[in-house]
Amino acid sequence: MLTRVFYISEIVESVTDIDVLVILGVAQVNNRRLDVTGMLAQSDGHFAQVLEGRTDVMRTLLAKIATDPRHREMRSLLQDSIERRQFSRWSMGLVRRDDMAEQMKTLHRDGCTNNAQARLMIQQLMASAP
Numbered sequence: 315m316l317t318r319v320f321y322i323s324e325i326v327e328s329v330t331d332i333d334v335l336v337i338l339g340v341a342q343v344n345n346r347r348l349d350v351t352g353m354l355a356q357s358d359g360h361f362a363q364v365l366e367g368r369t370d371v372m373r374t375l376l377a378k379i380a381t382d383p384r385h386r387e388m389r390s391l392l393q394d395s396i397e398r399r400q401f402s403r404w405s406m407g408l409v410r411r412d413d414m415a416e417q418m419k420t421l422h423r424d425g426c427t428n429n430a431q432a433r434l435m436i437q438q439l440m441a442s443a444p
């Protein structure tokens with residue numbers, strides 16, 4: 315069974331652009347091995363990540379990501395059973411979305427009222443994916 319998850323977290327202040335590139339590199343290698351796909355969006359204050367993969371694999375991976383000291387307060391906004399991947403081309407892609415910093419902040423603070431809102435946010439965040 316496949317699962318898609320979407321969360322937003324706060325980036326720890328000391329994290330640099332180089333650190334983010336290191337996260338991306340490790341994620342790409344690991345995710346390829348685990349058959350996990352997805353995208354990581356970054357504003358100056360928040361990460362928003364979509365991950366897709368086998369449900370059991372995702373559980374372990376998310377537990378690992380949740381304890382990563384480079385971010386905090388991971389807020390899960392969507393957990394969907396899916397039949398097809400949306401990001402099948404990327405083991406992990408990175409998009410910079412400073413233009414959506416306020417929306418990311420609000421969603422992280424308040425959460426979303428329904429899954430449709432979270433799905434719309436994914437579409438908007440990832441619209442600039444290469």
Ligand SMILES: Cc1cc2nc3c(=O)[nH]c(=O)nc-3n(C[C@H](O)[C@H](O)[C@H](O)COP(=O)(O)O)c2cc1C
Nearest residue numbers: 337340341342344345361363378379382384385406
């Ligand atoms: C925002 C964020 C997203 C991450 N995404 C992934 C990911 O998709 N896949 C992954 O393996 N690690 C990801 N990591 C890194 C993990 O927390 C962890 O450092 C890494 O998986 C350890 O890999 P290793 O066990 O090969 O040393 C992410 C970290 C952060 C802060």
